Amino acid sequence: MTYTTAIFYFFAAILVFAGLRVITARNPVHAALYLVLAFFTAAGLWMLLEAEFLAIALVLVYVGAVMVLFLFVVMMLDINLEKLREGFWDYLPLAGFVAVLLVIEMALILGSRHFGLAVMGAPTPHAAGYSNTKELGRVLYTEYVYAFELAAVILLVAIVAAIALTLRRRKDSKYLDPAEQVKVRRNDRLRIIKMQATQKPEAGEGGA
Amino acid sequence: MESAGMDWTAIQTVVWTLVKILALVVPLMLGVAYLTYAERKIIGWMQVRIGPNRVGFQGLLQPIADAVKLLMKEIIIPSGASRGLFILGPILAIAPALAAWAVIPFTDTLVLANIDAGLLYVMAITSMGVYGVIIAGWASNSKYAFLGAMRSAAQIVSYEIAMGFALVGVLMAAQSLNLSDIVRGQAGGAHHWYFIPLFPLFLVYLISGVAETNRAPFDVAEGESEIVAGFHVEYSGMAFAVFFLAEYANMILVAALTTLMFLGGWLSPVTFLPDGIVWWLLKTGFVLFLFLWFRATFPRYRYDQIMRLGWKVFIPITLVWIVVVGGMMQTPYGYLFH
Numbered sequence: 001m002t003y004t005t006a007i008f009y010f011f012a013a014i015l016v017f018a019g020l021r022v023i024t025a026r027n028p029v030h031a032a033l034y035l036v037l038a039f040f041t042a043a044g045l046w047m048l049l050e051a052e053f054l055a056i057a058l059v060l061v062y063v064g065a066v067m068v069l070f071l072f073v074v075m076m077l078d079i080n081l082e083k084l085r086e087g088f089w090d091y092l093p094l095a096g097f098v099a100v101l102l103v104i105e106m107a108l109i110l111g112s113r114h115f116g117l118a119v120m121g122a123p124t125p126h127a128a129g130y131s132n133t134k135e136l137g138r139v140l141y142t143e144y145v146y147a148f149e150l151a152a153v154i155l156l157v158a159i160v161a162a163i164a165l166t167l168r169r170r171k172d173s174k175y176l177d178p179a180e181q182v183k184v185r186r187n188d189r190l191r192i193i194k195m196q197a198t199q200k201p202e203a204g205e206g207g208a
Numbered sequence: 209m210e211s212a213g214m215d216w217t218a219i220q221t222v223v224w225t226l227v228k229i230l231a232l233v234v235p236l237m238l239g240v241a242y243l244t245y246a247e248r249k250i251i252g253w254m255q256v257r258i259g260p261n262r263v264g265f266q267g268l269l270q271p272i273a274d275a276v277k278l279l280m281k282e283i284i285i286p287s288g289a290s291r292g293l294f295i296l297g298p299i300l301a302i303a304p305a306l307a308a309w310a311v312i313p314f315t316d317t318l319v320l321a322n323i324d325a326g327l328l329y330v331m332a333i334t335s336m337g338v339y340g341v342i343i344a345g346w347a348s349n350s351k352y353a354f355l356g357a358m359r360s361a362a363q364i365v366s367y368e369i370a371m372g373f374a375l376v377g378v379l380m381a382a383q384s385l386n387l388s389d390i391v392r393g394q395a396g397g398a399h400h401w402y403f404i405p406l407f408p409l410f411l412v413y414l415i416s417g418v419a420e421t422n423r424a425p426f427d428v429a430e431g432e433s434e435i436v437a438g439f440h441v442e443y444s445g446m447a448f449a450v451f452f453l454a455e456y457a458n459m460i461l462v463a464a465l466t467t468l469m470f471l472g473g474w475l476s477p478v479t480f481l482p483d484g485i486v487w488w489l490l491k492t493g494f495v496l497f498l499f500l501w502f503r504a505t506f507p508r509y510r511y512d513q514i515m516r517l518g519w520k521v522f523i524p525i526t527l528v529w530i531v532v533v534g535g536m537m538q539t540p541y542g543y544l545f546h
Contacts, residue, residue, distance in 0.1 A: 036339070052325050065335065065368070071346075072342075072361050178513075
């Protein structure tokens with residue numbers, strides 16, 4: 001067993017374990033954290049495949065941003081586990097059927113007939129000067145530029161739609177206009193007056 | 209590589225790398241310790257105080273005394289806390305702060321791992337730092353800690369976008385993701401450094417860096433006047449110290465990255481003086497001084513102001529400047545942006 005293979009099995013074991021814990025952990029926050037571990041380990045595996053850009057992007061986007069927001073929401077939820085598990089046995093047959101179907105579908109596609117070493121073969125290692133990021137960028141902006149632009153536009157539409165659907169102006173919320181705040185000058189808020197340090201108390205008003 | 213069992217060369221590489229990591233982390237930790245001393249002294253002078261001056265000559269042994277004190281203290285784990293995650297929090301805070309240093313070049317040749325996509329690696333690793341804060345805040349089972357964690361999560365995710373876009377400008381100018389190549393692209397004196405053509409991005413990166421490290425005036429995650437000490441309110445002893453170390457290691461990291469990407473790294477500002485690590489240290493020290501200066505000068509931002517600055521000011525500025533850089537590169541004046 002070479003060094004690389006040893007690393008692969010190490011990462012693969014962690015990945016499978018983390019994946020299992022995502023669905024078996026009782027606490028949703030723990031499950032989300034195991035998902036973070038799974039993403040990170042998967043990035044390590046991709047790195048072994050010399051797909052450095054994808055590996056780093058996986059960490060950057062999914063671990064660094066998506067899962068942070070995910071945790072943000074999960075931590076705020078007040079989840080009642082008892083209530084969540086209520087209909088478990090009722091749903092089991094249907095869920096089991098779907099699961100078996102998924103496994104069969106995956107086995108049909110991912111079996112060794114299509115993805116075995118004989119068909120796919122191990123990728124040839126690249127020379128030292130090879131830049132995965134540069135190659136990916138070149139292909140993305142030349143050969144696949146239309147597909148890439150199309151995906152970008154679809155994402156943009158989704159962003160705009162998400163904002164448009166959730167945007168509602170509340171009448172009762174207090175709102176400060178930052179421009180007004182910035183425009184405030186000293187003289188609007190503060191008045192400096194000259195007065196004597198001590199004043200004679202006027203008759204009839206009493207002392208301080 | 210074809211021999212059975214572990215390769216002897218592989219083991220050698222691992223051991224040698226570990227030695228190099230040690231040679232990097234030990235000075236870094238010393239730097240962190242003396243950065244806290246520098247901070248207390250400099251802010252003291254700015255506020256017409258003396259600062260620490262009791263332990264050792266001029267208080268020079270103060271950080272050592274602090275470290276010993278924190279090591280001796282008991283780590284109290286609150287009874288309602290999620291035990292494992294409570295301990296994992298500080299570890300996840302410091303690990304990315306140290307791991308990112310792997311790709312930071314100090315001179316032309318002195319770098320632990322000269323990887324091709326160094327800039328991307330740094331961005332990915334530093335984006336993991338927020339987990340320490342979030343997990344600590346959640347596992348503490350305290351509302352102050354939780355509020356601090358939520359604030360920190362929202363803030364870091366917001367400023368990461370502006371920071372990422374600022375880096376896009378740098379990689380457009382340098383046409384490389386390798387940090388050493390980015391510095392080499394700025395060769396030829398101070399007027400070739402990227403902070404001139406990318407000045408808006410430089411400012412955005414510097415200020416976002418302050419926000420990313422949860423430093424004043426963006427330190428709402430700690431906000432001692434509102435939420436006691438924020439995410440680390442329940443931590444004591446060394447567990448607290450690790451958060452402290454992580455914050456300062458991150459500060460030095462952001463300063464080092466600013467130096468590498470905008471201020472020419474180890475390059476000398478004038479061509480008749482030789483390049484060297486001295487310049488790197490001087491520039492990083494200057495950026496760190498700015499961090500301390502900010503803290504002594506500015507009052508804490510209000511939370512909605514932080515969000516407005518990140519989303520409505522910084523992100524539009526960076527987007528516009530990326531278009532400007534890209535457009536200018538197509539004109540005869542493109543050389544100004546390289």
